[in-house]
Amino acid sequence: MSTPDPTPRRPLDAASSEPLHPRAREVLAAALDQGWADPRRLHHEARRARMLLDNAREAAAEALDVRADEVTFTTSGTDAVHRGLLGLHAVRRRTSPAVAHSAVEHSSVVHAARWTGDPLVEVPVTPTGEVLATAVAEALASAPAPAGVLAVQSANHEVGTVHDVAAAAEVAGDVPLFVDACASLGRLPLPRGWAAAAGSSHKWGGPAGVGLLLVRKGARWRNPFPGDDRADERACGFENVPAALAAAAALQAMVQERQETAARQHALVDRIREAAAALPDVEVVGDPVRRLPHLVTFSCLYLDGESLVTELDRRGFGVASGSACTSSTLTPSHVLAAMGALTHGNLRVSLHQGTTEADVEAFLEALPEVVDELRGRITW
Secondary structure, three states: OOOOOOOOOEEOEOOOOOOOOHHHHHHHHHHHHHOOOOOOOOOHHHHHHHHHHHHHHHHHHHHHOOOHHHEEEEOOHHHHHHHHHHHHHHHHOOOOOEEEEEOOOOHHHHHHHHHOOOOEEEEOOOOOOOOOHHHHHHHHHOOOOOEEEEEOOOEOOOOOEEOOHHHHHHHHOOOOEEEEOOOOEOOEOOOOOOOEEEEEHHHOOOOOOOEEEEEOOOOOOOOOOOOOOOOOOOOOOOOOHHHHHHHHHHHHHHHHHHHHHHHHHHHHHHHHHHHHHOOOOEEEEOOOOOEOOOEEEEEEOOOOHHHHHHHHHHOOEEOEOOOOOOOOOOOOOHHHHHHOOOOOOEEEEEOOOOOOHHHHHHHHHHHHHHHHHHHHOOOO
């Protein structure tokens, strides 16, 4: 009989997924018995499911200060990204085929842009990973073809840098702006200037398998994929009504708790940034001020991310390395490369809502020991 591992677990990878919020768990359990029917049908159970889906849409809209008819629940954040970006592009493709995007966009945006087969325009970023409005203007002006859509994320998934989306939208003029807000929804207010935006439920404490697509009223958007006969033309397939309702409940709760949570997490991340920067040959990346409250990334010279993740995990700390979108394969980060930062030996630490000061102090006690131990194994 195996002996249980006494090492306490301290997950520090909220950038990938936040544990289910208690409010979402409560709503999901109740909705499973009430929202199982197809909301397209006309019988009593279906009408009840339709009412719950409408309630979920209205709750999400209220939390984000948007219109309810601008909200669509999708099967994932990636699905919402693809539908949002490609739907804007589809309308203008004939006259303005180019797709412009920042160099630090999530791979879901980059893959969708490449999938079009049309010219791509990449907007460079500063050493802190920021997308400047001047860089957007220059990239659009020098594009090989007129741009039909511009993609600028609200905040970076890997380094936490927050972008001035409204300024990018202003210089873009009549080029519609798609905003990947998966990293920031619930944690920061939704920025202004978007024509379409996307979010991901499991990143704000809702259930996995629910994405959020926002299409601004009056924006020119067309379904880029085979159509469906759902009530919402932007959706495809049978909506998971209970999960959508739980996602909306978690979003509302996260927004209500945002100010207190952000203040606490900002202070904890400042502590991590300071301690990591004090270690020999360690580079902390991303903007130190204009950043997500819960996330920090740093790179350790001479080490590889896999060893750092494995050794820290052995000590009970679940952290990430590599590109935010391919961290399971530890692919070198295109975000760090675009910033001119080290792309090896990097760690991404992101705090869950339940992460405590004791968790952070335990991590900071283990970190220098792990770095020294791994560097001590190197044969110079």
